[in-house]
Amino acid sequence: MTATIVTIGDEILIGQITDTNSGYIAKAFDHIGIEVHEMLSISDDGKHILETFSRLQDNTDFVIITGGLGPTKDDITKKTLAEYFEDELVSDPKVLAHVENLFEQFTGKRQPLLQTNIDQALVPSKAEVLFNQFGTAPAMWLQKGKTVFVSMPGVPFEMKGIVDNVLIPKIVREFKRPYIIHKTIMTYGMGESMLADKISDWEDNLPDSIKLAYLPSPGRVRLRLSARGTDKNILEADIASQVETLQQLLGSTIVGFEESESLEVVLGKQMTQRRLTLAVAESCTGGKIAQTLTSVPGSSKYFKGGIVCYSKEVKTQILSVSELTIAEYSVVSEQVAIELAQNVRKLLKTDYGIGVTGNAGPTTDDTDKSVGIVYIAIASAQNTIAMEFNFGQPREKVIDRAVVKSLEMLQKEILKNVE
Amino acid sequence: MTATIVTIGDEILIGQITDTNSGYIAKAFDHIGIEVHEMLSISDDGKHILETFSRLQDNTDFVIITGGLGPTKDDITKKTLAEYFEDELVSDPKVLAHVENLFEQFTGKRQPLLQTNIDQALVPSKAEVLFNQFGTAPAMWLQKGKTVFVSMPGVPFEMKGIVDNVLIPKIVREFKRPYIIHKTIMTYGMGESMLADKISDWEDNLPDSIKLAYLPSPGRVRLRLSARGTDKNILEADIASQVETLQQLLGSTIVGFEESESLEVVLGKQMTQRRLTLAVAESCTGGKIAQTLTSVPGSSKYFKGGIVCYSKEVKTQILSVSELTIAEYSVVSEQVAIELAQNVRKLLKTDYGIGVTGNAGPTTDDTDKSVGIVYIAIASAQNTIAMEFNFGQPREKVIDRAVVKSLEMLQKEILKNVE
Numbered sequence: 129m130t131a132t133i134v135t136i137g138d139e140i141l142i143g144q145i146t147d148t149n150s151g152y153i154a155k156a157f158d159h160i161g162i163e164v165h166e167m168l169s170i171s172d173d174g175k176h177i178l179e180t181f182s183r184l185q186d187n188t189d190f191v192i193i194t195g196g197l198g199p200t201k202d203d204i205t206k207k208t209l210a211e212y213f214e215d216e217l218v219s220d221p222k223v224l225a226h227v228e229n230l231f232e233q234f235t236g237k238r239q240p241l242l243q244t245n246i247d248q249a250l251v252p253s254k255a256e257v258l259f260n261q262f263g264t265a266p267a268m269w270l271q272k273g274k275t276v277f278v279s280m281p282g283v284p285f286e287m288k289g290i291v292d293n294v295l296i297p298k299i300v301r302e303f304k305r306p307y308i309i310h311k312t313i314m315t316y317g318m319g320e321s322m323l324a325d326k327i328s329d330w331e332d333n334l335p336d337s338i339k340l341a342y343l344p345s346p347g348r349v350r351l352r353l354s355a356r357g358t359d360k361n362i363l364e365a366d367i368a369s370q371v372e373t374l375q376q377l378l379g380s381t382i383v384g385f386e387e388s389e390s391l392e393v394v395l396g397k398q399m400t401q402r403r404l405t406l407a408v409a410e411s412c413t414g415g416k417i418a419q420t421l422t423s424v425p426g427s428s429k430y431f432k433g434g435i436v437c438y439s440k441e442v443k444t445q446i447l448s449v450s451e452l453t454i455a456e457y458s459v460v461s462e463q464v465a466i467e468l469a470q471n472v473r474k475l476l477k478t479d480y481g482i483g484v485t486g487n488a489g490p491t492t493d494d495t496d497k498s499v500g501i502v503y504i505a506i507a508s509a510q511n512t513i514a515m516e517f518n519f520g521q522p523r524e525k526v527i528d529r530a531v532v533k534s535l536e537m538l539q540k541e542i543l544k545n546v547e
Numbered sequence: 548m549t550a551t552i553v554t555i556g557d558e559i560l561i562g563q564i565t566d567t568n569s570g571y572i573a574k575a576f577d578h579i580g581i582e583v584h585e586m587l588s589i590s591d592d593g594k595h596i597l598e599t600f601s602r603l604q605d606n607t608d609f610v611i612i613t614g615g616l617g618p619t620k621d622d623i624t625k626k627t628l629a630e631y632f633e634d635e636l637v638s639d640p641k642v643l644a645h646v647e648n649l650f651e652q653f654t655g656k657r658q659p660l661l662q663t664n665i666d667q668a669l670v671p672s673k674a675e676v677l678f679n680q681f682g683t684a685p686a687m688w689l690q691k692g693k694t695v696f697v698s699m700p701g702v703p704f705e706m707k708g709i710v711d712n713v714l715i716p717k718i719v720r721e722f723k724r725p726y727i728i729h730k731t732i733m734t735y736g737m738g739e740s741m742l743a744d745k746i747s748d749w750e751d752n753l754p755d756s757i758k759l760a761y762l763p764s765p766g767r768v769r770l771r772l773s774a775r776g777t778d779k780n781i782l783e784a785d786i787a788s789q790v791e792t793l794q795q796l797l798g799s800t801i802v803g804f805e806e807s808e809s810l811e812v813v814l815g816k817q818m819t820q821r822r823l824t825l826a827v828a829e830s831c832t833g834g835k836i837a838q839t840l841t842s843v844p845g846s847s848k849y850f851k852g853g854i855v856c857y858s859k860e861v862k863t864q865i866l867s868v869s870e871l872t873i874a875e876y877s878v879v880s881e882q883v884a885i886e887l888a889q890n891v892r893k894l895l896k897t898d899y900g901i902g903v904t905g906n907a908g909p910t911t912d913d914t915d916k917s918v919g920i921v922y923i924a925i926a927s928a929q930n931t932i933a934m935e936f937n938f939g940q941p942r943e944k945v946i947d948r949a950v951v952k953s954l955e956m957l958q959k960e961i962l963k964n965v966e
Contacts, residue, residue, distance in 0.1 A: 166589050200761040233939075325662075342617060415841060435854055489844070
């Protein structure tokens with residue numbers, strides 16, 4: 129089965145916001161064996177929307193649309209869908225009741241709705257409504273020929289609620305789909321072209337059912353194997369056997385495998401299972417490690433807290449980093465990272481402590497280290513490890529890489545200390 | 548002038564990475580008056596790429612392509628471009644020399660290149676090479692009919708280097724373009740539908756040259772006016788006159804204008820100008836306030852640091868929140884928010900302190916407050932203010948709204964105390 133994902137809204141086309149909805153839907157579809165053929169963003173323009181619907185008609189099994197369902201005049205998706213389906217808009221009593229409830233919740237009292245709010249309950253008569261628990265705009269499911277059109281609001285959390293709780297369960301229930309399995313192999317220390325050269329013969333002899341992709345990023349290359357078919361066990365066995373061959377070819381260049389779950393989720397599970405606790409002291413990452421950890425529901429079980437020690441005073445007065453250490457080695461140094469990790473661990477009485485100090489740029493301010501240099505330390509009751517990195521620039525890349533590297537280093541320590 | 552932006556690569560279609568390249572290019576094009584008509588992502592599939600090129604041919608003035616230019620077998624953009632232009636690939640001596648230099652820089656010695664690296668210097672004979680200072684893959688400029696096709700690597704910092712230093716200057720030099728002007732008006736405290744109702748007549752009478760868009764986000768609605776034309780002065784006057792009318796219609800609902808600057812950037816400027824400093828104590832937002840503040844370069848001038856007090860012990864032991872207060876009012880309470888704000892301000896010796904405690908969900912854990920309830924306090928030497936909010940759910944929305952609200956409350960206090 130195949131799908132096209134369409135985003136409607138000028139704000140994406142002028143670069144005012146980044147479309148993250150399509151990626152979310154693509155991932156969810158990939159998990160249930162639906163291949164996304166194309167993603168596109170178009171403007172709030174009726175003619176362009178209609179042309180696009182016609183082009184996609186019978187081209188893929190699903191056309192998933194987000195955006196343009198708000199109550200205002202620039203939101204024309206619903207009207208245009210009705211036009212495309214030669215249908216009329218009718219008021220859905222369930223949706224209307226839901227809109228009324230949401231407004232009552234929001235304002236604290238029952239009151240007459242504005243016409244624009246009442247109109248939120250209008251849907252094409254041929255549409256099946258998909259319940260939007262988090263917002264007033266109903267999602268809609270409409271079929272024409274062999275293609276199902278699904279229209280959802282563009283507000284990310286509303287869209288996610290519908291995808292997770294309504295759309296995916298419905299598709300899983302009603303359609304037989306093949307399996308798609310990905311395995312991402314992480315390599316380190318060999319350039320993309322050298323790697324490609326080394327596995328060239330193997331790559332040429334891959335069966336048609338397995339596809340290889342190279343995903344290079346600074347310092348490492350990930351290899352993604354994708355298999356598609358009807359028997360999950362066979363696919364898994366095929367992938368496992370190819371990975372084994374790859375391991376023989378590449379040896380220690382392979383440093384691990386990427387889970388489909390994010391690092392912070394996997395780490396959270398590992399800490400919860402082992403009943404471990406964590407505290408962080410972060411300077412240049414400015415709270416992003418704490419924020420990444422706490423983005424996971426249930427993180428309060430293992431994450432006790434953090435200190436964002438942006439100024440020198442917070443480092444010395446709250447986290448007791450020695451003035452002498454700073455004078456001798458500077459604020460951006462391995463020694464300061466170590467003291468941060470050890471002291472925050474003691475202060476918050478946790479099993480592990482992370483300490484990060486560095487220079488995210490764009491200017492070096494008053495430090496002696498160049499932009500991009502970051503020191504990360506992990507402290508436990510047993511030992512403290514620390515490393516220097518050069519994450520280059522710009523600022524956002526330095527911060528993001530420091531966050532990922534901190535969590536990777538912590539994970540390695542946890543797995544090591546347990547063995 | 549119009550453009551289509553095409554991203555080539557399976558990793559986007561399976562949701563493994565989010566395409567941020569297209570938004571970057573769209574913004575750059577918007578600034579020089581080129582309207583992006585459509586953005587799309589397609590797979591590394593020759594047939595699909597050729598079909599897409601044919602469909603876009605003569606449809607827009609530019610087709611901007613990123614991705615698929617690496618040295619490995621899954622990278623087929625260059626080969627496919629040559630096929631589409633009925634052209635052959637020839638080695639470009641300048642590009643080859645650049646590839647050799649990059650490898651020498653990277654490995655520290657001059658050495659024979661692999662065939663895959665030599666092939667990086669191949670370009671269609673009809674192509675003009677756009678120099679890629681940060682990588683080995685050359686960008687290419689090819690014209691057919693009335694459409695210019697530009698192909699660039701997908702690695703974001705390589706693409707950005709080419710767009711900023713080569714592509715945009717070349718277009719500005721060689722093409723006459725109209726102006727596009729946007730003005731974003733920030734409103735607060737009125738729902739999207741109520742707002743739309745209030746300005747309905749005005750909206751209906753907008754001239755054709757001006758387009759209105761509603762950009763709702765938790766707690767506020769932004770109105771974006773866009774004008775397109777050949778005389779920049781006339782456009783600016785038109786927009787200014789419409790904004791004046793809007794101000795009469797909406798009064799104090801309008802809280803400001805977005806000069807493409809975010810709240811944290813504006814707040815940073817206000818604090819720097821007034822030489823004010825800030826510390827934050829955040830529970831349910833888990834570090835996101837600190838992270839948002841420190842995403843701004845130069846934030847160390849006013850942001851001294853923060854405490855992420857996820858556990859009760861961090862609140863009582865580090866931030867000296869009274870055990871009695873917690874026993875009497877619970878951890879999620881206005882009283883705790885107030886103590887957090889006041890105590891973090893004293894502890895870090897700053898002018899302002901923000902204290903946030905709440906329940907982001909999905910479960911209520913051991914608190915007596917329902918999911919979505921958040922208390923925010925702002926403390927200064929003069930006074931402390933605190934408010935209760937119900938941000939609903941899900942978790943990420945609660946966190947995001949708490950962050951925005953905290954910064955807005957702080958900004959209000961700063962402006963008030965100065966008056």
